[in-house]
Amino acid sequence: xxxxxxxxxxxxxxxxxxxxxxxxxxxxxxxxxxxxxxxxxxxxxxxxxxxxxxxxxxxxxxxxxxxxxxxxxxxxxxxxxxxxxxxxxxxxxxxxxxxxxxxxxxxxxxxxxxxxxxxxxxxxxxxxxxxxxxxxxxxxxxxxxxxxxxxxxxxxxxxxxxxxxxxxxxxxxx
Numbered sequence: 001x002x003x004x005x006x007x008x009x010x011x012x013x014x015x016x017x018x019x020x021x022x023x024x025x026x027x028x029x030x031x032x033x034x035x036x037x038x039x040x041x042x043x044x045x046x047x048x049x050x051x052x053x054x055x056x057x058x059x060x061x062x063x064x065x066x067x068x069x070x071x072x073x074x075x076x077x078x079x080x081x082x083x084x085x086x087x088x089x090x091x092x093x094x095x096x097x098x099x100x101x102x103x104x105x106x107x108x109x110x111x112x113x114x115x116x117x118x119x120x121x122x123x124x125x126x127x128x129x130x131x132x133x134x135x136x137x138x139x140x141x142x143x144x145x146x147x148x149x150x151x152x153x154x155x156x157x158x159x160x161x162x163x164x165x166x167x168x169x170x171x172x173x174x
Contacts, residue, residue, distance in 0.1 A: 022059040027084070028052040029169030031071070033142055036162045045074040047142075047163060053084040053101075057173060061088040071105070076114060078105035088126070096125050097138075105144060116144040126171055136169040 031049045049072055055065015063086040071078045082103025088095045099122045107114035122140020129135055142163040 023057055023173055024054070025057050025063060025065065025171060025173030026052065026054050027065070027067075027136060027169055027171045029136065029138075029167040031069075031165055031167050033163030033165030036164060047071045047073045047165075051080060051082075051101075053082075055084055057088070062086075063088065067101070076107060076109065078107050078114065078116065080105045080118065082118070094125055094127050096123070098123055099138060099140070116146055118142060118144040120165065122165070122167070124167070129170075132173060134171040136167070136171045138167045138169075140165055140167070 029051050031047070031051065033047045035045045049070050051067050051069030053065045053067030055063055055067075057063040063084070065084040066082065067084050068079065068081050071080060080103055082101045084099070084101045086097050086099045088097045090096065100119065102119040103117075105116045105118055120140050120142040122138045124136060124138025124140075126134040126136050142165045143160055144162075145160045
C-alpha cells in the first residue's frame with residue numbers, strides 16, 4: 001500500500017487548506033541556532049531571535065518578500081534586514097519548501113565591527129492550521145560574514161560564523 005496516498009494529509013485530494021494560488025503572505029518565525037566549529041568570538045556561540053517577512057507568493061510556488069527582526073547572541077544583538085526567497089513544492093496539504101533569506105545584520109552599538117552580511121539556506125514544511133494560516137517548521141545553515149573582509153585587505157580575523165538553526169513560525173496568506 002502506498003503510504004503517501006493512503007494518508008489524506010499528504011495527498012492532493014485534501015486541499016481545503018492548501019496554498020495553491022498567488023497572493024500576499026506574512027511569515028513570523030522564532031529562531032534558535034547553535035554555533036559551529038569556532039565559537040569563542042563574540043556572536044558565534046548561539047543565537048535566539050524572531051523575524052517577520054512580508055511578500056508575494058506567485059502561482060508557481062515561488063515566493064519573494066522582505067523582512068526584519070531581532071537576533072540575540074551570547075555577546076550582543078543584531079537587527080537583520082533581508083530578502084526572503086522561497087519555493088513551495090507540490091499541491092498537497094503539507095508542503096515542503098526551500099528557502100534562502102539573504103541580507104544584512106545591523107548592530108547599532110558598534111555598527112562598524114559587529115554588522116554583518118548573511119545568508120540562511122534551509123528546508124522545511126508548512127502544515128495547515130486554518131484556512132489562511134499554516135505552521136512553518138524549518139532547519140538551515142545561517143552563515144554570517146564579517147563585512148570587514150570587503151573593506152580591508154589586511155583583515156586576518158575569523159571572517160565568518162556559522163550556525164545550525166531551527167525555526168518555528170506562522171505563515172498567513174491567501
